[in-house]
Amino acid sequence: MEIHEFQEMMKRIYFKRDSERGVNGTFNWLVDEVAELGEELKGVDRLATEKEFADVIAWLASLANILGIDLEKAALAKYPNKCPKCKSSPCICTF
């Protein structure tokens, strides 16, 4: 599924709730989901870890939806098949 299709799907399912919750509340949820992902990374439950990855990208898409930002366009503008810093693929940054 394309990134923008996933974002559209999240919009269909959650936009009303997301827009009512607003930017700050949705960002806080994203932070919580990242923290939950961090907790799962300490364990060995693969499926639970995958679900937390799903939640992080889902809440990121929800936040983008509230702001009217196209996540796919933003991602490819910054990462156009090469490192934005050294302009190479693979990255050859020396820092």
Place this chain on the structure above:
Amino acid sequence: MEIHEFQEMMKRIYFKRDSERGVNGTFNWLVDEVAELGEELKGVDRLATEKEFADVIAWLASLANILGIDLEKAALAKYPNKCPKCKSSPCICTF
């Protein structure tokens, strides 16, 4: 671009660096990028905000690459075109 293609692109550009940095270091970068997104949300610089969205999905993909997790598969397993809790689209959860 499909989610798995974006993840593959990140793998081509960054996998060597990501795998050397490891899970914990890469997770910490993801947390930092989420914090930077939060800072940009307080301002009015649209392009800067878009770049932070790009960084969050990029570092999420990098982390998934180190773990060998398919981000697209994980996302669609949890969000198969409906809310995983109420099984509806749009979501009609009452909490």
